Amino acid sequence: VSAPVVGVDVGGTKVLAGVVSPDGRVTRRALAGTPGRRVPASLVEDALVAVVGEVADGLTPAAVGVAAAGFVDAGGERVMFAPHLPWAGEEVRSVLARRLGCAVVLENDATCAAVAEAEHGVARGARSAVVVTLGTGIGGAVLLEGRAWRGAHGMAGEFGHMQVVPDGRPCECGRVGCWEQYCSGHALVRYVQDRLAESTSPLAVTGRQDPGRITGPAVTAAAAAGDPLALAAFASVGSWLGLGLANLVAALDPDLLVVGGGVSDAGDLLLAPARARLAASLAGGDRTTREGAPVRAVPALLAAGLGPEAGLVGAAVLARRV
Amino acid sequence: VSAPVVGVDVGGTKVLAGVVSPDGRVTRRALAGTPGRRVPASLVEDALVAVVGEVADGLTPAAVGVAAAGFVDAGGERVMFAPHLPWAGEEVRSVLARRLGCAVVLENDATCAAVAEAEHGVARGARSAVVVTLGTGIGGAVLLEGRAWRGAHGMAGEFGHMQVVPDGRPCECGRVGCWEQYCSGHALVRYVQDRLAESTSPLAVTGRQDPGRITGPAVTAAAAAGDPLALAAFASVGSWLGLGLANLVAALDPDLLVVGGGVSDAGDLLLAPARARLAASLAGGDRTTREGAPVRAVPALLAAGLGPEAGLVGAAVLARRV
Secondary structure, three states: OOOOEEEEEEOOOEEEEEEEOOOOOEEEEEEEEOOOOOOOHHHHHHHHHHHHHHHHOOOOOOEEEEEEOOEEOOOOOOEEEOOOOOOOOOOHHHHHHHHHOOEEEEEEHHHHHHHHHHHHOOOOOOOEEEEEEEOOOEEEEEEEOOEEOOOOOOOOOOHHHOEOOOOOOEOOOOOEOEHHHOOOHHHHHHHHHOOOOOOOOHHHHHHHHOHHHOOHHHHHHHHHOOOHHHHHHHHHHHHHHHHHHHHHHHHHOOOEEEEEOHHHHHOHHHHHHHHHHHHHHOOOOOOEOOOOOEOOOOOEEEEOOOHHHHHHHHHHHHHHHO | OOOOEEEEEEOOOEEEEEEEOOOOOEEEEEEEEOOOOOOOHHHHHHHHHHHHHHHHOOOOOOEEEEEEOOEEOOOOOOEEEOOOOOOOOOOHHHHHHHHHOOEEEEEEHHHHHHHHHHHHOOOOOOOEEEEEEEOOOEEEEEEEOOEEOOOOOOOOOOHHHOEOOOOOOEOOOOOEOEHHHOOOHHHHHHHHHOOOOOOOOHHHHHHHHOHHHOOHHHHHHHHHOOOHHHHHHHHHHHHHHHHHHHHHHHHHOOOEEEEEOHHHHHOHHHHHHHHHHHHHHOOOOOOEOOOOOEOOOOOEEEEOOOHHHHHHHHHHHHHHHO
16 A cells, blocks of 8 residues: 555635545545634644544555645745634644655645646646636636646735725725625625515525525525526626636636636536626627637636535645645 | 847837847837728738838848737737727738748737836846736736746736726726726826816816816826826826736736836836735735734835837847747
8 A cells, every 4th residue: 555645625614634546536535623713723733633644544645735725825834824724824834744744735725726627627738727716705726837826925816805896895804895705605695695685585585584594505506496586696696706707817818717616516507697797898809800700719617627625636736746 | 230130019109110139228210100090901011011121221130029009819920909000810920021021929019018028127037027008008918937928819918908897987998997997098187187177286277278288298297296186196097006906916926016108107106106005905915924924925016117118129029039
């Protein structure tokens, strides 16, 4: 038995580890709850070491990749800031390498998910792609020549905090009008909650009885069943998705657009309005040459292929390269 | 005498050619008026061939780079669309190569200006930079590892059509709320024109007598002399500049930001409000680690170094690489 390569996704609620095969399959899994944000950082590291030990089944891993829900510095050494984790500048990578006894790679979780799509998912073979991860907020990455562009300080791909509305909704980041306030799982749920009183849809009836039942998966299920309020919520979030993607296409002109994260489980309920808004929002998208050819192509917009394990798979891909 | 490398900038009003030395200096120049938009494309090509012949002084150039104010396709062969030129899909590069008898490189003018800054200007040595050119509208380019990222279809860097205001000002591109409607030479002039009736500033008095005297250079001169309305116009355009740059920094986290084009002649009148808005608009920009270090650095924002000849210099840089 050769030493396994392990990927770990450290999120705000759970720490998920998996042994990842060279072809990107997750062959063993282990899970723990995240100890919280207002605890010593060592408790998160304890949980991480425990799930890696469990999944590696007594073997020392060949390498471990850690996908962290936070800003990772340019050197891949520290988590500079994480809204739901205790890390705030600690040297996470070297601490874990010492404790795990193997090479450790540390990377932002959305960047890991994009790497997974480039290596084993829908972005395989694409020269360039913009990958957007729609969860509670927006994560993302820019893939160029199959690699994630990390930026000067490791902070590229923070698409969620591009401002789309001046004087818009307040954001947890302290500013206003950020894209993720209009396009995210949180925005989807809020769209419904803001209309519970006025709507006669079945979802609104449910929500008036118990607002806690208005969750992202519940809105997705209701939309799939034809609920008008849920469909309107996806039309809104999808339209904002297309608008923000058009801004990224104007800047970067990528070959491909990929949308992952929990909200993308809704498939075309989300992507159809996004594609329509994207096509309508591209400068030059409605022009043709003298010979009638389109001046610019609208890039394909695809749902991510790897699901909720994309983060840990991508972390393992990066670990395997070390 | 060795064969010269020539750069040509083909804009909406003039065709400017220059012999460019290996160290980026323009040693000879020739100029012609642009024949117009609603003329046969061959007339623009005639003007271009004439100024190249004049500047090359009887020699066949070693190579010619053409910086065009329009969308250039991925292959660098065609100008797909240009608001002020007759080209609409013609094979400009090969036609010119045949007529000039030498290698020709065709590239978007703002991309050429960015290449010039990377090779001979303020972006020299920077691993990555976002270069914004503020003229009538906004052009731009993303420099990665010293090269311009051209995009899947040659259309990266069209920053001016990123939407910053939903339901905002109509744009020539057919959409609304585009960044260049708030941040450009055109926006600067319009800011003043919209306030001529209400302002008591000297510039407003001038403008009430003759609105045609409200030009970009006139607003810049007035601002430098302390005119309150002109200063307010730069505060507005500069603030929108900082906001749009913050969006690009969120996406790309570049090492450096560079602003060129005619509006940037105003220097800190433009850049000081831009820097303030940029710093205030970056998510994480106001956070520190547990040890008190900033979570993220605000990239430096510099004025371009090469002035109005940056386009032709960059075109020559690209031609020299062929």
